[in-house]
Structure formats: C-alpha cells, structure tokens
Amino acid sequence: MHIPDGFLSPQTVGTLGLSMVPVWIASALKTSRSLKIRQVPLLSLGAAFAFVIMMFNIPLPNGTTLHPVGGALIAIILGPWAAAIGITIALVLQALFFGDGGLTAIGANSFNMAFAMPFVSYYLYKLISGRSALTSPRRWIGGALAGFVGLNIAALLTAVELGIQPLLFHTADGKALFFPYSLAQTVPAVSFAHLLVGGPVEAIVTAMVIMYFQRANQPMLSLYPPGKGLAGGPIDRAQIRLKKIWAGVIALVILSPLGLLASGTAWGEWSPGELKKLIGYIPKGISEATGSRFNVLPGYSISGWDKTLFHSAAGYIVSAVAGLGLIFITVYLFNKFQAKGEKTSGIR
Amino acid sequence: MGYDKNIPGWLLENKQAGLCRCGCIGIRKKTGFLEKTINDVAEVLKESVFSEQLATSRGMLQNVDPRFKLVTVAYLLAVTALVRHIPTLVGLYLFILMLAHFSRVPLMFFIKRVWLFIPFFTGIVVLPSIFNFIRPGDPLINIISFSHPVKLGFIRLPEVISVTKQGLAGAGLIILRVGVSVSLAVLLTITSRWGELLKALRVFFIPKIFVMVLEMTYRYIFLLLTVITDMFTARKSRSIGEGTGKESRRFVSVGIGNVFGKAYFLSEEIHEAMISRGYTGEAKVTDRFRIAVQDIVWAIMILIIGIIFLGGDLILGR
Amino acid sequence: MADNTGVLEPTEIVFELNDVSYSYLNEPPVLKNINLKVHRGEQIVILGANGSGKSTLQKILDGLIFPTAGTVKAFGCDLSEENLNDRQFSRDFRQRVGFIFQNSDAQLFSPNVWEEIAFGPLQLDLPKGGVEARVNSIIEALGLQSLKDRPPYKLSGGEKKKVAIASVLAINPEVLVLDEPTNGLDPRTQMWLVEVLIKLHQAGKTIITATHNLDIVKDIADRVIVLNEEHVIAAEGNSETILRDRELLIRVNLIGEHYHEHRHTGEDGHGHSHYHHHKH
Numbered sequence: 001m002h003i004p005d006g007f008l009s010p011q012t013v014g015t016l017g018l019s020m021v022p023v024w025i026a027s028a029l030k031t032s033r034s035l036k037i038r039q040v041p042l043l044s045l046g047a048a049f050a051f052v053i054m055m056f057n058i059p060l061p062n063g064t065t066l067h068p069v070g071g072a073l074i075a076i077i078l079g080p081w082a083a084a085i086g087i088t089i090a091l092v093l094q095a096l097f098f099g100d101g102g103l104t105a106i107g108a109n110s111f112n113m114a115f116a117m118p119f120v121s122y123y124l125y126k127l128i129s130g131r132s133a134l135t136s137p138r139r140w141i142g143g144a145l146a147g148f149v150g151l152n153i154a155a156l157l158t159a160v161e162l163g164i165q166p167l168l169f170h171t172a173d174g175k176a177l178f179f180p181y182s183l184a185q186t187v188p189a190v191s192f193a194h195l196l197v198g199g200p201v202e203a204i205v206t207a208m209v210i211m212y213f214q215r216a217n218q219p220m221l222s223l224y225p226p227g228k229g230l231a232g233g234p235i236d237r238a239q240i241r242l243k244k245i246w247a248g249v250i251a252l253v254i255l256s257p258l259g260l261l262a263s264g265t266a267w268g269e270w271s272p273g274e275l276k277k278l279i280g281y282i283p284k285g286i287s288e289a290t291g292s293r294f295n296v297l298p299g300y301s302i303s304g305w306d307k308t309l310f311h312s313a314a315g316y317i318v319s320a321v322a323g324l325g326l327i328f329i330t331v332y333l334f335n336k337f338q339a340k341g342e343k344t345s346g347i348r
Numbered sequence: 349m350g351y352d353k354n355i356p357g358w359l360l361e362n363k364q365a366g367l368c369r370c371g372c373i374g375i376r377k378k379t380g381f382l383e384k385t386i387n388d389v390a391e392v393l394k395e396s397v398f399s400e401q402l403a404t405s406r407g408m409l410q411n412v413d414p415r416f417k418l419v420t421v422a423y424l425l426a427v428t429a430l431v432r433h434i435p436t437l438v439g440l441y442l443f444i445l446m447l448a449h450f451s452r453v454p455l456m457f458f459i460k461r462v463w464l465f466i467p468f469f470t471g472i473v474v475l476p477s478i479f480n481f482i483r484p485g486d487p488l489i490n491i492i493s494f495s496h497p498v499k500l501g502f503i504r505l506p507e508v509i510s511v512t513k514q515g516l517a518g519a520g521l522i523i524l525r526v527g528v529s530v531s532l533a534v535l536l537t538i539t540s541r542w543g544e545l546l547k548a549l550r551v552f553f554i555p556k557i558f559v560m561v562l563e564m565t566y567r568y569i570f571l572l573l574t575v576i577t578d579m580f581t582a583r584k585s586r587s588i589g590e591g592t593g594k595e596s597r598r599f600v601s602v603g604i605g606n607v608f609g610k611a612y613f614l615s616e617e618i619h620e621a622m623i624s625r626g627y628t629g630e631a632k633v634t635d636r637f638r639i640a641v642q643d644i645v646w647a648i649m650i651l652i653i654g655i656i657f658l659g660g661d662l663i664l665g666r
Numbered sequence: 667m668a669d670n671t672g673v674l675e676p677t678e679i680v681f682e683l684n685d686v687s688y689s690y691l692n693e694p695p696v697l698k699n700i701n702l703k704v705h706r707g708e709q710i711v712i713l714g715a716n717g718s719g720k721s722t723l724q725k726i727l728d729g730l731i732f733p734t735a736g737t738v739k740a741f742g743c744d745l746s747e748e749n750l751n752d753r754q755f756s757r758d759f760r761q762r763v764g765f766i767f768q769n770s771d772a773q774l775f776s777p778n779v780w781e782e783i784a785f786g787p788l789q790l791d792l793p794k795g796g797v798e799a800r801v802n803s804i805i806e807a808l809g810l811q812s813l814k815d816r817p818p819y820k821l822s823g824g825e826k827k828k829v830a831i832a833s834v835l836a837i838n839p840e841v842l843v844l845d846e847p848t849n850g851l852d853p854r855t856q857m858w859l860v861e862v863l864i865k866l867h868q869a870g871k872t873i874i875t876a877t878h879n880l881d882i883v884k885d886i887a888d889r890v891i892v893l894n895e896e897h898v899i900a901a902e903g904n905s906e907t908i909l910r911d912r913e914l915l916i917r918v919n920l921i922g923e924h925y926h927e928h929r930h931t932g933e934d935g936h937g938h939s940h941y942h943h944h945k946h
Contacts, residue, residue: 004530005425005530006428006429010429028557036629037622037627037628038616040560040564040622041615042619044564044567044568044618045564045614045615048568048571049572049611051565052572052573052607055573056603057385058381058596058597059593059600065380077608077612085558085561089561089562092562096533096542098395103425104425104429171514173513173514174484175513175517175518176477176521177518180515205601208597208602209605209608212605213609216605220609323660327653330649331443331447331450331649331653543777567775567776567819617769617772618775620767621775622775623730624763624764625760625789625834626756626789627785627789628757628789632788632789634781634784634788
C-alpha cells in the first residue's frame with residue numbers, strides 16, 4: 001500500500017501533503033498536552049513499533065506470508081493522535097532509508113495510513129468496545145473490525161488517489177503521465193486484494209494481540225485515553241483551539257478533490273488534453289493546431305512526431321547532447337573545485 | 349536454598365534426539381514465516397551498515413552540507429515529477445549517474461539497486477496498460493486479431509489486441525520517472541549519515557521535537573529488531589517443523605503483543621533516564637553544521653541544472 | 667567538585683529518608699519504613715536480592731518516583747514532586763545527582779555517543795562551546811574517542827556502560843547513583859568500573875551503588891545497607907562486618923547454602939574475596 005515516487009502527480013501529492021499539515025499540528029499539540037514530558041520517548045517507541053510491526057510475517061493457509069500494517073492496533077493502544085505521528089514517522093524512515101514508499105509520496109501515504117486508518121480504526125473500536133471491561137470480548141471483536149475496516153479504507157483511498165491520475169493527467173493523445181489505470185480499474189483491483197486477504201489478516205492480528213493483552217498485559221489496554229495519572233487538566237482553551245483545527249482538517253478533506261481538479265488544470269493550462277476535459281470534445285485537427293501553436297519550437301513536439309521524425313530526432317539529439325554536455329562539464333568542474341577546497345565536510 | 353533440588357529431573361537427563369538431515373524423511377520445508385521474518389530483519393540491518401560505510405567515504409555529495417543536499421534533492425525530485433518526456437528523464441538519469449560516480453558510489457551497485465527492484469513493482473503494475481483494451485490508443489504492434497469483438501465472461505475484448513503507442517510511451521514514462529526518483533532518493537541516503545540527514549530535516553520547518561522523535565525512533569528500531577530476531581531465532585531453534593498455521597499465527601500475535609509491551613515499558617524507562625539528566629520537555633537539538641562556499645556553489649549549480657531540464661522538457665512540447 | 671551555582675547549599679547530609687514506603691498502584695509495597703541518612707562523600711552499597719526494592723529506593727533518591735508514605739530530603743530540601751516542578755530546583759537537583767540505570771539501552775537514547783554525552787550538558791544550558799569542550803574532555807578521560815560517532819546499537823555491553831557513565835559524568839554530579847552497574851559486564855570492564863568509582867570517591871563524590879555482586883562490595887563501600895525480601899532494611903554496617911555475616915546473607919537470599927565450602931577455600935587462599943562465583 002506504500003505509494004512509490006512517480007505514481008502520483010505533484011498536484012495530488014501536494015494537496016494530500018497540505019491536508020496532512022493540520023493533522024500533524026493537531027497531533028503534536030494533542031500529544032504534548034496528554035503525554036507532556038513523556039511525549040518524545042512514547043512517540044518514538046510507538047513509531048519504532050509501527051516500523052517493526054511490518055517485519056512480522058504471518059503464514060497464510062496457501063503457504064505464502066503477509067505482514068500486517070498495524071495502524072489499527074497502534075491507534076487502539078496509543079490513541080489515534082499518537083498513532084498519526086508514530087506512523088508518519090515510520091513512513092518517513094521507511095521512505096528515507098529503506099526505499100519503501102516514495103519520498104514525494106509521504107503526504108499521500110501519511111494521509112492513507114497515518115490519518116485515515118488510525119482514526120477510522122480507533123473510533124470504530126471505541127464504538128464497539130464502549131465502556132466494556134478490559135477483558136470483554138467486545139474489545140477484541142472491536143479490534144478485529146477496526147483492523148479490517150481501517151485497512152480497507154486506507155486501501156480504498158490509495159486506489160482512488162491512483163485511479164484519478166489518468167483522468168487528470170495525460171497528454172493530448174491519451175498517453176498517461178502518471179499512474180495509468182482508471183478508477184474503474186484501480187479500485188476493484190486494490191479493494192479485492194484487501195477485502196479478501198489483507199483485511200482479514202489485519203483483523204486477526206489486531207484481535208489476537210488484544211486477546212494477548214487481555215490475558216497477559218491488561219494495563220496496555222487502558223493507556224489511551226489517559227487516566228487521571230497521565231492526562232492533562234480540564235477542558236480549556238487549547239482544546240477549543242483543537243476543535244478549530246479539526247474543522248479545518250475536515251474542510252480540507254472535503255475540498256481536496258476540488259483542489260486536485262483545480263491545480264491539475266492550472267499546471268496543464270497549455271495542454272490540449274486538459275482543454276478537452278474542460279471544454280468537452282475537441283476535434284483532432286483543432287487539438288493538433290492548438291498543440292503546435294503553444295509549443296515553443298513547433299515541429300519538435302511529440303504531435304509532429306510522424307511527419308518530421310528525422311528532422312526532429314536530429315534536433316533532439318543535437319540539443320540534448322549540447323545541454324547534457326554543458327551540465328556534465330559543470331558538475332565535473334564543481335567536483336574539481338570541491339576537491340581543491342577539500343574542507344572537512346559540513347560537520348565538526 | 350539449594351538450587352539443585354529445584355531442578356526438575358527431566359532437565360538433568362541427557363537423552364538426545366537423533367540428528368538427521370531433513371532429507372531422510374524426504375521432506376524439506378520451504379522458507380517459512382520464521383525464516384522470512386528473520387531474513388527481512390537481517391536485510392534491514394545489513395542495508396544500514398552498508399549505507400553507513402558509503403556515507404563516511406569522501407565523495408562529492410558526502411561533502412555537501414546535509415541541509416543543502418536535502419533541499420537540492422527535493423528540488424530535483426520535483427523536477428522529475430514535473431517533467432513529461434522520456435528523453436528528459438534519460439538526461440536526468442545520466443546526470444544522477446554522474447553525481448553517483450563522483451560520490452564514489454559503485455555504479456553497478458547503484459544501477460542494480462534501483463533497477464532490479466523497479467520491474468517487480470512498477471513494471472508489473474504498468475505492463476497491462478500498454479495494451480489497447482486497457483487504454484485505447486493508436487496501435488503500434490498488433491498481437492492478436494479476432495474477426496469480431498470477443499466476450500470472455502464479463503471481459504470484452506476489441507477486435508484487434510494491440511500494443512498502443514500511447515500505452516508504451518506512458519508505461520515507459522512512468523517506469524523511468526519512478527526509476528529516476530528512486531535513484532535520487534537512494535543517492536541521498538547512501539551518501540548521508542542518517543543522523544545528519546534527520547537533523548537536516550529541520551530546514552523544512554520540522555520542529556525540533558519531531559527531529560528528536562525521529563532520531564530516537566531510528567535508534568530504537570534497531571533495538572526492537574534485535575528483540576524480534578532473538579524471538580524468532582529462539583522459536584526456530586525450539587521448533588520441529590513450522591507448526592500449524594493457527595499455532596503460528598498465535599505465536600506471531602503473542603510476539604507482536606510482547607514487542608509492543610516491551611516498547612511501552614522501555615519508553616517509560618527512557619522517560620526516567622531523560623528526566624534524570626535534566627530534560628524538561630524542551631527539545632534541544634545539537635547541530636554541528638557549517639555552511640561553506642562550496643555548498644552555495646552546489647545549490648546554484650543544481651538550481652540551474654534543474655531549470656535546464658525543465659526548459660528542455662518544455663521545448664519537447666507539452 | 668560540582669559547581670554549586672544553584673539554590674541548594676552544600677550540606678553534610680545529602681539524603682535523609684524518614685519512614686519511606688512505596689507501593690505501585692494496588693500492589694503490595696516494594697519498600698517499607700526505610701530510614702536512611704547519606705552523608706557527603708560516602709560510598710554506600712545497597713545489597714539485596716532481585717526484587718528486594720533496591721531499584722525503587724534508588725529511583726526515589728533520584729526523584730523519579732515519590733514515596734507513598736514518609737519523607738525524603740535532599741540537600742536539606744524536601745524532594746517532593748511539587749519542588750521538582752520548580753525549574754530552578756529541578757535543574758539544580760538534576761545537576762547534583764546523576765543516575766546510571768541498570769538498562770543501558772534505556773539510558774542511551776541519543777543517535778550517537780557524542781550526542782548522548784552532550785544531552786545532559788545541553789539540558790543544563792551550558793553555552794554551546796562549553797558543551798563541546800565538556801563532552802570532548804569526558805570522551806578523552808574515559809578513552810571513548812573511537813566510539814564517538816557510533817550509534818548505541820553498535821556498542822558492546824561494556825562499551826554501553828562506559829558511555830552511560832560518561833553521559834552522566836558530563837553533568838559533573840556530586841552524587842552518583844548506580845543501579846546494578848556490573849550486570850552483564852566482563853571481568854575486565856568490571857575492574858575498570860570499580861577503579862573509576864574509587865577515583866570518583868577520592869575526588870569527593872558521594873556514591874550509592876545497588877548490587878548483588880558481592881565481589882565488588884568491599885572496594886566500593888564504606889557502609890552497606892541490606893534490604894531483605896520483606897522490603898525492609900535488614901542490616902546496616904561497614905562492609906567487613908556485613909560480608910562476614912554469612913547467616914544474614916543467606917537469610918536475605920543473597921547467597922546459597924553451598925557457598926559454605928567455597929568460603930573456606932577462599933580464606934585459605936589469599937582471602938581477597940570470600941564470595942567468588944564458583945562454577946561446578
């Protein structure tokens with residue numbers, strides 16, 4: 001479910017990233033209030049756990065193995081706010097050091113796995129477990145459902161984000177610029193796998209770990225919401241501020257599809273493809289005409305590929321070689337310059 | 349308190365199970381979940397050791413201030429995302445290879461690391477999109493011609509199944525873009541020490557407290573990984589065969605619960621250890637970064653190169 | 667000695683515990699009616715079997731947890747949660763008392779050795795140059811130059827303990843509290859540790875060590891306090907007397923009956939240490 005670099009358009013990534021900002025800020029405020037001085041160690045260990053839980057491979061009946069995502073479990077135990085930060089950090093580290101999920105897609109991946117999944121899971125668990133005793137079966141049933149639904153929501157969001165790419169971003173002649181499959185293709189494919197395999201695994205693991213805590217480590221089940229010992233004082237202004245942030249988050253979530261459309265058009269304003277989408281169908285001739293009119297060097301564009309193949313190909317090669325040559329020489333000179341300066345790195 | 353009396357008799361007996369290669373029963377088990385987990389963990393650990401080695405060698409990127417490096421790589425990632433033509437991406441890739449070369453990254457390793465892994469994910473995902481029944485387009489190569497549209501259950505196939513020009517170009521574009529992006533990310537991380545990289549994140553206005561959490565997370569991931577390896581290795585050495593699926597799932601769940609519990613307990617201990625040394629909740633992060641002239645030259649150079657690539661891409665058409 | 671810049675005045679009595687008891691929520695007490703005075707410059711060893719409450723007692727001394735009954739005074743002031751919430755007081759107290767945890771993995775939470783050692787001084791707001799100078803001098807003093815840039819997970823058990831000690835010494839505390847410092851250390855590192863503690867004692871530091879390692883007691887204790895499994899102080903006295911009282915040590919579960927024979931062979935030899943661990 002980790003979306004890699006290059007699958008999503010910069011516009012999608014930007015919008016999702018922006019909509020995560022208030023979530024991160026709210027989580028930081030919320031956890032600093034409820035955890036106080038414990039904030040750093042608890043969030044760190046929570047994040048470390050979020051990272052390593054994906055290392056656990058579960059044997060499946062058909063002989064293959066699958067690892068759980070753990071978003072539901074972490075949200076249930078540590079609360080959705082701490083989970084949001086913990087999972088984000090796990091995602092950042094996975095992208096930075098282990099090539100799992102793209103650096104540019106961190107906003108999108110966080111939106112699906114660090115925001116949607118923990119919050120959906122936590123509130124579903126809360127709904128089902130209610131005020132039941134720590135040992136009540138309602139706890140693990142709630143956990144199972146939270147795991148199943150949370151994972152599938154995250155998967156659905158991933159599928160939608162990927163699926164809208166060809167709709168929004170393609171060239172005039174139908175070449176996909178980013179992820180190539182439509183919503184109708186992406187959503188069933190992704191959902192099917194998660195409904196059938198991923199979801200049940202997540203449900204089983206979440207439920208079984210909760211059952212283990214019920215047997216062997218009950219205090220873990222009452223960490224969140226923090227009791228009087230841990231928590232901060234009564235409702236005050238900070239909480240009202242949080243409510244406002246929440247309203248902002250919800251507004252952004254509602255607005256983000258609009259944002260996707262709007263920004264998509266803004267970037268591609270010269271593209272006949274986008275025009276076509278906005279105005280309706282543009283006859284081939286017109287589209288070609290507009291295409292070439294807006295090109296800086298007419299004839300070198302892809303739309304002229306067939307007629308002036310040799311001509312344009314030669315043009316490309318000459319300019320590309322010149323451009324690249326220039327760049328290589330610059331980098332080479334920089335390397336020389338750096339070697340001459342040979343400072344003892346930026347550090348110490 | 350004589351301990352000897354308390355040791356159960358069976359523990360003092362020295363009966364040995366007959367050692368036998370798996371072959372003698374004729375059953376050799378496939379790699380199971382135990383090995384898979386142990387291997388996955390080992391892979392992560394190995395990876396980090398190797399990149400630390402590269403990060404401390406003295407190459408071009410290693411010498412650039414981590415903050416400048418992070419910002420310029422982010423900028424190049426943005427350029428990669430905005431570029432829309434295969435030739436531009438090829439140019440970008442050659443440029444990255446050159447950076448890697450000057451940073452003393454073994455090129456074969458660098459290329460393999462990126463391209464061995466991409467076909468498995470992106471390649472397979474993207475492959476079907478080159479056919480006209482997934483994305484309609486101008487046919488380039490006709491593969492199968494039926495005399496009329498074919499229905500296979502609920503799937504409808506057109507008369508002619510072909511590889512389309514648009515499909516091929518689109519697939520190529522995606523694969524290349526993913527490849528270039530991943531190469532940039534890999535280059536950034538293998539030429540930087542992780543601690544410095546995390547500290548450098550502060551240039552993106554990430555609060556100190558998050559940097560502190562990130563650093564601590566990274567540090568404790570390794571501890572938890574060791575706990576997991578020990579757990580799985582112990583189980584492996586104790587078990588005859590893999591056990592039933594149900595029992596294995598129980599083992600894994602208990603393991604997860606155990607590690608979670610340990611992590612929580614540890615966070616409490618760390619909390620005490622921090623307080624004991626005067627921590628009051630206010631994050632204080634050391635950074636020992638120093639900007640040199642070459643860092644500024646580097647930034648300007650990358651900025652211009654990025655613009656050249658974007659400009660070149662515009663010339664190629666929209 | 668410590669730079670006594672804070673409010674707390676140097677006092678002859680460092681810690682004073684009156685009838686201190688402690689119990690975790692709804693559980694039987696882990697410490698009962700502890701009365702204890704620790705004098706400036708003393709070396710004290712707290713002896714006791716696993717679970718006798720040594721760690722809890724030390725955490726109370728370090729102001730990490732607070733007694734459920736009784737009072738604790740540190741440097742003449744009440745060591746209460748309320749007082750420790752005062753910035754000035756807590757900074758001063760943290761600077762004067764250093765705690766070396768049993769679990770080095772909990773104590774070493776920073777990304778590398780250098781930063782680990784810098785953590786304490788940084789919290790105490792030393793000027794930037796001051797932090798650097800202090801860290802570097804401690805690294806040199808304990809011979810940790812080669813470990814300086816290592817992340818904690820690449821250290822051996824002994825190295826971890828050395829770094830933990832360095833990170834606490836960097837604050838230059840006048841009281842050092844150590845919880846099971848020799849656990850899991852090889853004999854050479856144990857020796858190193860004992861030597862460091864002796865030097866620090868000679869420099870005038872107060873040292874409070876909890877251990878069940880009888881081999882090191884003589885070298886690092888003027889006074890020994892024995893906790894029994896009922897969580898009360900079973901005996902108190904100088905190390906010679908306590909170590910010779912075999913009945914007591916058996917009673918508090920620190921040694922087993924079968925140490926008997928070995929004790930004699932030990933005495934027949936050089937009599938350096940009565941309770942070397944013997945393997946059968």
